[in-house]
Amino acid sequence: MSVLEIKDLHVSVEDKEILKGINLTIKTGETHALMGPNGNGKSTLLSTIMGHPKYKVTQGSITLDGEDVLSMSVDERSRKGIFLGMQYPEAIPGVTNSDFLRAAVNARRDEPMKLFTFIRKLDSAIDELKMDENLAHRYLNEGFSGGEKKRNEILQMKLLDPKFALLDEIDSGLDVDALKIVSDAINNMKSDHLGYVIVSHYDRLYELVKPTHVHVLVDGKIVVDGGYEIAERINKEGFEWVKELGVEFKEENEEVRANPTMLGACAAKVVADESSKN
Amino acid sequence: MSHLKISYDDYIVINDGQVTSEHLPSNVSFDDHTLKFTLGAPIALHVVLIMSKDYELTYEFGAHTHAEIIETRAINDEATLTRTINAQEEANVQFFNENMSNSHHKLTFIDQGNIDAYAHVEMGYAELSDDSIEANYHYHLTGVEASMKLRMAILSKEAEKKHYTINLEHNAPHTTGIMDNYGVAKDTGRLVIDGIGTIKKAMKGSESHQTNKIMVFDQGCYASANPYLFIDEYDVAASHAAAVGRMDEEHLYYLESRGLTKRDAMQLITYGYLKPVINVVDNEMLKERFEEALTKVGA
Numbered sequence: 001m002s003v004l005e006i007k008d009l010h011v012s013v014e015d016k017e018i019l020k021g022i023n024l025t026i027k028t029g030e031t032h033a034l035m036g037p038n039g040n041g042k043s044t045l046l047s048t049i050m051g052h053p054k055y056k057v058t059q060g061s062i063t064l065d066g067e068d069v070l071s072m073s074v075d076e077r078s079r080k081g082i083f084l085g086m087q088y089p090e091a092i093p094g095v096t097n098s099d100f101l102r103a104a105v106n107a108r109r110d111e112p113m114k115l116f117t118f119i120r121k122l123d124s125a126i127d128e129l130k131m132d133e134n135l136a137h138r139y140l141n142e143g144f145s146g147g148e149k150k151r152n153e154i155l156q157m158k159l160l161d162p163k164f165a166l167l168d169e170i171d172s173g174l175d176v177d178a179l180k181i182v183s184d185a186i187n188n189m190k191s192d193h194l195g196y197v198i199v200s201h202y203d204r205l206y207e208l209v210k211p212t213h214v215h216v217l218v219d220g221k222i223v224v225d226g227g228y229e230i231a232e233r234i235n236k237e238g239f240e241w242v243k244e245l246g247v248e249f250k251e252e253n254e255e256v257r258a259n260p261t262m263l264g265a266c267a268a269k270v271v272a273d274e275s276s277k278n
Numbered sequence: 279m280s281h282l283k284i285s286y287d288d289y290i291v292i293n294d295g296q297v298t299s300e301h302l303p304s305n306v307s308f309d310d311h312t313l314k315f316t317l318g319a320p321i322a323l324h325v326v327l328i329m330s331k332d333y334e335l336t337y338e339f340g341a342h343t344h345a346e347i348i349e350t351r352a353i354n355d356e357a358t359l360t361r362t363i364n365a366q367e368e369a370n371v372q373f374f375n376e377n378m379s380n381s382h383h384k385l386t387f388i389d390q391g392n393i394d395a396y397a398h399v400e401m402g403y404a405e406l407s408d409d410s411i412e413a414n415y416h417y418h419l420t421g422v423e424a425s426m427k428l429r430m431a432i433l434s435k436e437a438e439k440k441h442y443t444i445n446l447e448h449n450a451p452h453t454t455g456i457m458d459n460y461g462v463a464k465d466t467g468r469l470v471i472d473g474i475g476t477i478k479k480a481m482k483g484s485e486s487h488q489t490n491k492i493m494v495f496d497q498g499c500y501a502s503a504n505p506y507l508f509i510d511e512y513d514v515a516a517s518h519a520a521a522v523g524r525m526d527e528e529h530l531y532y533l534e535s536r537g538l539t540k541r542d543a544m545q546l547i548t549y550g551y552l553k554p555v556i557n558v559v560d561n562e563m564l565k566e567r568f569e570e571a572l573t574k575v576g577a
Contacts, residue, residue, distance in 0.1 A: 075540070092550065094554065107539070
């Protein structure tokens with residue numbers, strides 16, 4: 001059994017404190033649901049565990065089986081068994097899914113996986129997730145629909161076989177059929193060797209994957225812990241009842257993700273020496 | 279160059295103007311600076327140029343010929359290579375150029391050519407050499423419905439200076455010129471790409487499109503991508519895009535979150551960025567060479 005332990009975690013983005021003392025212990029074999037109104041820190045928590053450079057940990061600790069996660073680079077965290085299924089998976093032109101997936105699979109192995117074995121594993125995952133047969137040859141997430149991108153995250157999770165899978169709104173953009181496929185894949189992977197932390201705005205996913213633990217995150221703190229009954233109550237009553245527990249919060253609009261202008265932006269010409277002046 | 283493998287059964291090795299080794303099909307001949315291709319079976323030819331002084335070479339693709347060419351250059355001294363590449367009516371040419379020179383010299387490349395009616399030329403330039411380059415490529419689309427597709431993959435690193443001017447000039451109606459120029463600048467490398475699309479008056483129904491992108495690795499490099507469209511006709515379609523920028527941090531983060539080290543992630547992204555140039559021809563040996571050369575990108 002593995003344990004991911006978060007203690008008194010404080011996280012800031014550009015000097016604004018988002019997480020204000022999170023305590024959470026996840027063991028393999030468990031499925032945790034992270035609920036709460038928009039803009040209260042759920043995605044921040046998952047991204048911080050993965051190590052996104054935007055999020056600065058100002059206090060507290062994250063450990064994986066006693067090892068300090070915060071001192072690890074992003075790729076090290078992945079190789080140690082942490083996986084983040086992202087809310088907005090990046091599209092990377094020029095990089096094919098198969099080149100990327102092989103590199104990712106081999107990054108955590110001493111000996112590279114035999115090409116034949118890799119193709120067999122990939123084909124079976126593509127089949128299970130009912131994805132495009134040409135996926136391997138397509139560029140990573142390029143031209144994928146929202147639902148395809150999310151399924152591609154689950155495909156990566158299957159191939160990388162993590163100890164802890166953090167799924168950030170993995171169900172958004174999925175139609176009913178795709179949601180069933182994704183939740184089946186999540187359920188099929190459940191084992192004593194995998195722990196889930198799932199963030200979703202829709203109760204449908206929670207109904208399908210039945211979390212063992214539910215936490216409500218408000219204003220950077222976990223204010224309610226419990227079992228699946230919490231998810232059911234939120235489903236029926238929303239978050240209003242949480243206020244009755246003496247918790248104050250206001251719902252914020254979801255953060256609009258700023259897309260930096262990078263290569264590929266039409267007619268955006270920046271002379272490199274300008275950036276070197278900064 | 280000593281390890282260069284010949285990519286096709288048919289080849290010619292020209293060392294400072296002298297043919298040192300050849301195996302040419304019956305419809306290809308070499309005669310004093312000119313490689314001539316005539317109608318017959320489709321041609322797949324590897325041309326190896328070894329140079330230590332200036333050289334001029336003409337490729338003459340006859341009407342209706344089909345040819346796939348790989349030209350590999352190894353240039354050991356400061357020199358100019360001037361080429362003329364002509365494709366006559368309905369010729370269909372896939373042409374890949376790789377510069378394998380590694381002697382840190384200043385090289386000048388001048389290409390000019392005419393593409394006749396209904397001829398199609400696809401031209402790929404892989405420029406991962408250790409040289410400084412001043413290059414001027416100017417192709418004329420001289421016959422109706424002539425088309426040219428040009429793609430470059432360039433790495434400018436260390437103290438290299440690489441400057442490319444590419445002009446696709448439309449001198450006949452209903453011609454198509456497309457260029458995609460991709461570059462990477464690192465260390466204190468300098469890379470400038472000037473892409474020019476010229477459509478002369480009355481060349482109606484023509485299309486000129488270009489994309490110029492340079493990825494910048496380090497603070498000390500200089501990169502500039504400049505598209506120009508000179509169009510003197512209304513009934514045309516034209517577009518241009520230019521971008522110079524750093525590797526997208528979010529792309530790197532995404533790949534790193536799957537366990538790739540930063541170096542591997544950068545390599546994968548760069549590889550994907552420059553690699554499409556090799557699709558001009560379908561040759562496994564070339565792919566291997568290109569991959570090997572790409573390791574120079576490092577991270």
